Amino acid sequence: MNDIQEAVAIGKERSYSIELVNDLDELTRMTVWLHDVAVSQHLHEDIIFSLDLCLNELVANIISYAFPDKNKHEICIKLCLVWDRDYLKVILEDEGIQFDPLDAPEPEKFKSLDKAQIGGLGIALVRKFMDEMHYQRINNCINSLTLIKKLNG
Amino acid sequence: MELKFEELDSSIKKILLEGRMDIAGAEQIDLKFTALTATEKGLVLVDLSGVDFIASIGIRTLLSNAKAVSLKGGKMVICCPPGNVAKVLDTMDINSIVPVFETEKEALSELQAV
Numbered sequence: 001m002n003d004i005q006e007a008v009a010i011g012k013e014r015s016y017s018i019e020l021v022n023d024l025d026e027l028t029r030m031t032v033w034l035h036d037v038a039v040s041q042h043l044h045e046d047i048i049f050s051l052d053l054c055l056n057e058l059v060a061n062i063i064s065y066a067f068p069d070k071n072k073h074e075i076c077i078k079l080c081l082v083w084d085r086d087y088l089k090v091i092l093e094d095e096g097i098q099f100d101p102l103d104a105p106e107p108e109k110f111k112s113l114d115k116a117q118i119g120g121l122g123i124a125l126v127r128k129f130m131d132e133m134h135y136q137r138i139n140n141c142i143n144s145l146t147l148i149k150k151l152n153g
Numbered sequence: 154m155e156l157k158f159e160e161l162d163s164s165i166k167k168i169l170l171e172g173r174m175d176i177a178g179a180e181q182i183d184l185k186f187t188a189l190t191a192t193e194k195g196l197v198l199v200d201l202s203g204v205d206f207i208a209s210i211g212i213r214t215l216l217s218n219a220k221a222v223s224l225k226g227g228k229m230v231i232c233c234p235p236g237n238v239a240k241v242l243d244t245m246d247i248n249s250i251v252p253v254f255e256t257e258k259e260a261l262s263e264l265q266a267v
Contacts, residue, residue, distance in 0.1 A: 060208075
């Protein structure tokens with residue numbers, strides 16, 4: 001490969017996307033899709049685990065809470081692999097009720113087993129397993145969440 | 154997911170979990186798990202060596218069963234979580250309320266000391 005071709009290849013943003021509907025059974029299809037993409041791109045197993053975890057948490061939340069009307073809605077997940085900057089970007093979009101996961105409170109520290117609150121851990125896990133998370137509400141109808149995971153370190 | 158169960162000597166129940174502890178997986182084992190932990194006072198060892206993925210729903214399953222065991226006056230401990238599963242448990246500080254051990258031997262000696 002000559003220099004010019006290589007530069008183009010390195011600068012190339014590869015993206016993959018999947019559309020899901022708001023049904024928890026769709027999480028299985030999403031997980032299979034994610035693993036297919038991740039394995040084809042030779043991502044490290046720790047990176048795959050982090051993506052798997054965060055997408056399962058966030059999409060489960062969207063499916064469970066974003067659509068109070070219970071009608072069928074689409075959720076779009078776009079996975080972008082940006083090779084030239086050594087990170088991976090995931091964009092999650094839904095047309096559900098406005099929800100910024102960054103506003104969610106941190107779960108309380110456990111004091112004892114008997115008093116432990118056993119819910120609300122999902123977003124806390126996403127915060128820990130991703131390097132960055134950015135939210136925007138687009139045109140007052142789309143929740144758009146961008147996750148960044150560094151590929152080295 | 155699969156749940157296998159064996160009665161070890163000295164009245165310790167060992168529960169071996171296998172598969173993905175996501176929403177679908179947790180749903181497959183929840184009833185069986187609860188039936189084993191909610192009945193009588195007991196010592197329970199949960200072996201996670203066959204669990205290759207855990208999400209918050211899986212933590213919920215573990216904590217609610219540990220609570221049920223504790224309410225009956227028993228004790229539940231966790232052992233052998235593989236790397237990333239251990240990282241999830243550690244990140245959420247699960248060890249502060251349900252003891253998590255790297256090996257079955259350590260987990261058993263914790264239970265035998267009860």
